[in-house]
Amino acid sequence: MKVLVATEKPFSQVAVDGIKAVTDAAGYELVLLEKYTEKSQLLEAVADVDAMIIRSDKVDAEVLDAAKQLKIVVRAGAGYDNIDLQAATDHKVVAMNTPGQNANSVAELVFGLLVFGVRNFFNGTSGTELKGKKLGILAFGNVGRNVARIAKGFGMEVMAYDAYCPEKEIEISGVKAASCQEELFDQCDIVSLHIPATPETKQSINYDLVKRLHKGGILVNTARKEVIDEAGLLQLMQERSDLKYLTDIKPDADEEFAAKCAGRYFATPKKMGAQTAEANVNAGIAAAHQIVDFLEKGVTRFKVN
Numbered sequence: 001m002k003v004l005v006a007t008e009k010p011f012s013q014v015a016v017d018g019i020k021a022v023t024d025a026a027g028y029e030l031v032l033l034e035k036y037t038e039k040s041q042l043l044e045a046v047a048d049v050d051a052m053i054i055r056s057d058k059v060d061a062e063v064l065d066a067a068k069q070l071k072i073v074v075r076a077g078a079g080y081d082n083i084d085l086q087a088a089t090d091h092k093v094v095a096m097n098t099p100g101q102n103a104n105s106v107a108e109l110v111f112g113l114l115v116f117g118v119r120n121f122f123n124g125t126s127g128t129e130l131k132g133k134k135l136g137i138l139a140f141g142n143v144g145r146n147v148a149r150i151a152k153g154f155g156m157e158v159m160a161y162d163a164y165c166p167e168k169e170i171e172i173s174g175v176k177a178a179s180c181q182e183e184l185f186d187q188c189d190i191v192s193l194h195i196p197a198t199p200e201t202k203q204s205i206n207y208d209l210v211k212r213l214h215k216g217g218i219l220v221n222t223a224r225k226e227v228i229d230e231a232g233l234l235q236l237m238q239e240r241s242d243l244k245y246l247t248d249i250k251p252d253a254d255e256e257f258a259a260k261c262a263g264r265y266f267a268t269p270k271k272m273g274a275q276t277a278e279a280n281v282n283a284g285i286a287a288a289h290q291i292v293d294f295l296e297k298g299v300t301r302f303k304v305n
């Protein structure tokens with residue numbers, strides 16, 4: 001069996017070594033396509049592989065057409081909006097993710113962005129503390145739960161809303177549950193987004209919702225750029241000079257945000273949430289095990305199509 005790791009944004013070496021140890025033990029061949037710049041390189045690399053490990057790399061019908069022997073693709077990470085699930089099913093390819101494996105890494109970055117934000121991007125002026133501020137967590141999945149845990153260490157008040165998680169379950173974790181996302185924005189100083197990009201969530205973080213944030217409010221996005229209504233947020237931030245937007249995913253309108261909201265807008269140059277050795281090791285090795293378990297024993301845990 002041949003396994004391809006196709007990562008435009010490579011894993012750390014220790015994670016690649018860990019993946020190789022798993023595939024070696026199974027007697028599989030491992031090939032790497034890292035930092036590729038053209039889709040044609042991916043199309044060529046998938047031609048004779050049985051399995052693939054990817055990150056935010058796009059796997060669409062064209063890639064699946066080119067991958068004649070492919071049986072399984074594992075997204076080493078949480079969000080699988082980069083895989084065309086229908087096309088995978090049509091090509092009889094199993095798609096999986098590795099939920100939770102990189103969650104702490106993403107959650108820690110939320111606080112990196114927040115400290116940077118409340119200390120005025122380290123410009124030397126007096127900022128504020130996170131202690132005592134009210135943090136709203138939108139979607140209480142693996143990342144959201146880690147954010148709640150860390151927020152308590154900062155002495156923040158924590159509230160969450162999740163359309164798919166009962167209020168009871170949120171409150172068991174010692175977090176106040178909001179009854180809807182409007183209430184979350186109404187009640188909080190800071191809202192951290194942890195929703196996936198789906199037809200329901202795309203552009204759902206819009207002018208009317210974000211304007212509910214308290215004075216001096218901060219929106220922090222380590223989820224997906226697609227969930228933001230960029231035009232609405234830009235308009236609001238121009239009307240309300242007290243708001244900040246901190247994001248790990250550059251918006252399409254990055255230059256406009258930077259020009260019109262200087263000192264209140266920050267985007268990481270490249271998505272960094274899951275870029276830690278630990279997250280790479282956890283997600284990469286989990287993906288390798290899932291591939292071996294599927295090919296050897298037909299295990300389909302974490303199948304998403």
Ligand code: 3PG
Pocket residue numbers: 009055056057076077078079080102223271272273274275
């Ligand atoms: C995820 O969905 O797991 C995160 O957004 C991380 O994405 P990445 O692997 O492309 O860094």
